[in-house]
Amino acid sequence: MNDRAVSSTIGVVLLLGMTIAAVSALMVVGGTVIDETRADAERSQMENAMSSFSSKASLVGLGESGNQRFSLGRVSEGDVEVRPDGGRVTLYLQKDGGSREELNSTALGAVVYRDGDTEIAYQGGGVWQRRGESNWMLSPPEYHYRLETLTFPIMTVDGDGGSSGSVRGTVRSTHESSDWYPIQGSETRSNPLENGTILVEVESRYCAGWEAFFTERSEGSITESCGADDTLVVDLTVPFTISGEDAVIAKTINPTGGGGPGGGKKIPDGWTEGTIAPSISPEVEAELESCATDGCADVSASELSSGAYDASGTTALYGKTFNTTDGDITVVTDGDVELNDITITGSGNVTLYVRGELTVDSMVNDGGSATQLVTLVHSDGSVRFDGDSDYTGIIYAPKSDMRFNGAPAISYTGALVAEDMDIKGSINKFDFQPDPELEEYQIGGGDRPLTYLHVTENTVEIEFD
Template sequence: MARSRVPRLYRFVRDRTAQAEPIGVVLVLGLVLASTTVVVAFGSAAIGDVQSRSELDRAENGMTLLDSRLSTVALGDSETQSVDLPTTSGGYTVDPDAGTIRIVHRNYDGSNDATLVPNTSLGAIVYRSDGASIAYQGGGVWRSYEDGSAQMVSPPEFHYRRGTLTFPLVRIEGSGSATGKATVSARSPGQGTPVYPDEATYPNGANYSNPVENGTVEVIIDSEYADAWGSYFSTRTDGDVSYPSSNTVAVELISIGTLGDFQMPPETQGITVRGMDSGHSLQDFSFTVRPQDTEESSFANLDWSLYAQQGQRQFEIHVGGNGVNDCNEDVALSLYYSDDGGDTHHGWYSDDYLETECGEVNGKPADGDEIWVDVDLTPPNGTADLNYEKVKNDNVHFKSGSKTLASDAKFDDHPPDPGVTYTSGDDEDLTLLTRHYFAKIGPGFDLIVADGNNAGIGESGSSGYIYYGGSGKVVTYLHITKHNVTAQVN
């Protein structure tokens, strides 16, 4: 009997299937091997990254501990300290040349600069691994990353509060390096060396003394952690922070203006108000005016002002009176302000708040021959009210032009303002008025002395007192000391 033949299509499929089985096994094995290789490769990289970050974190913790210990050495609380740093695959080293600092008092005399701290090395104790670093520098701890960015881990010894800058310059000297386990030993000769205030003098012979007057104080730091230094300066102060070049940061603080007791400047010169805080930050402003000869029995023609101008803003304080010859005579006081260049103005006037006084001068008993006027522009609330009216004719400096009284004198610029719109004949407290207009013309201006009609005021015998809160851009008191720390990495 003849055997039946298998269809050709069946035989074709059967043969192909038989060949595919070993090929499939090979493909599966290949995929498994490839997947394993990828997993191992990426897994190893991930594990390496985790290990690297872990080591950097441990090094950071070690540097933070180092910071707390070395600060006691740097600031004289301890003569020596020794710190064991974590074991890592990176390296620790003392770099006495890492970073520099310079401090300059710009325009200290109105036109010239004085270098308070010349270019000085800060030094650092540095940990480096895989393109990243952590450093103890300037009394703080800083961390940099592979992409070049940097951040502060713990703050440096730079302390700014309410106009006082205290800056112990911690300088790291020494040598040594180690990979893996490391120990840092540090010592200091003792208390720091004063830089400011100090017996040293400016080029013009003035002492390095507080309060700091004129110009600005600029701190310039060159460091691979400059960005982090700058962020810290911006957080701690409202000073002007700039980046003059790569790895360089500078912070500039304004020196405060006249503060406290002052001698009345001569005519055309002024009382400098600088760095005043926003709002009603003026706390106290008073002064005494005397005749040209302090023993004169009268003011020949009392017509005297302090004025300031900032662009379109004009401000004038006027003290006046004709024929002021006797003790206890009334003296006129007026305040003038314009914010449109004098087209309209706010005017406030009193003809009986001030009066002449007589008394002992230079050790002589009062005999009617000594006369003066005490002007307190910030008396206790309720002590003095001024009337809203035209006062431009009373001015010494801002006298010409339109005499129009502003009809929209509304006080709503600052939180203490009452939100009132004043019209002719209204009264307001003198202290509120003075603080309001100082805030309007501020934060920096000069109150210039102006004598009218040969008023005969003796500025050399006149004086005053001014006090106001400073902004976060101001440095009033500067305390700089140098602290050298010798470190050894073993």
């Protein structure tokens, strides 16, 4: 046999083998790419379909429609199922200084599309996605916070079974919504809310998504972040913020002394009436307890440096210098205290926690910064201005009376917050100016209580064709 003929035959065989191997590899890789592309397309389609489903479920759950037909499209890579026990939501009422009282609790349920480690779910009125250990929000749940009114219709899911292929079905309401808050005739569940806050606990496989929603899109604050148990607790109130434009903020202002511009009863510009600010009592109590447990220094020295001090046995802070060069200073008192001739040095802050009556007389932080001196007054306490004074700082006494006795001449820079303000002297002798540095200043630990709360449980039932 000719060697050249043998070589030619071998070459053809090798070429065919290489071609077959290349085509096989291409088919395998190409098939994988096609499968991944098909799965990605299905997930993208499901995101849109779940958002559409969410709108239909809301119409039914909120009583705007008796039932709605839905279609989630064709599902070939994954499947869809109802999980009636998926997740749980619990509502708590926490009064100032008290423990949590459970108001109601229910399973949220969910409608879940699953493909491998990817889930796209409708739960609680929102749409969420989970991939591996990560999860996030695709569309927000029903939740509306306007001014001091919160409307929170909790959407729950009932039903069973699952579907694939062409996924269609009906979402219907099986019964009327159930009131969680307020409840007619109940003294403990009535509006307006006072001296407390509402907490929502959410347990969910999509906990991080819920947390992102409450953090970024609501006015709630996270009390307990998602942990290993996929549970978070949200305080539905928002921090009390001072705008930097109002020097006096109170629920009621009674200028009985007369002398106001344009008439004796007129409230001056920069004084805001009708504001219900949150109690700071729990924070005052916490600081007092901390001193009792960990110990605080006394305030006998004329100059105080960084640290915590207990002034409970002292009725007057006269001629004190608070040197904040090395750090902030905290002073707590379980009784009455008078501020007179107070100086702050350094760049740190001074915070006073007062459970009794606060009396202001003479110079207090004159020429300083309002943010450097914050006095927080318990609801058991009160505030009194007895004589001429020059004060720079914040006095936050939202559940206390504030009185101006005699006819003091007062120069005040910063913000005064009280419940009821009674003015015996002439308003014309008051020079109250806001401090621009207080723009968007938040009172630490103080949260505005919800004034009006409306929470309902709204159940929808899912039935696949």
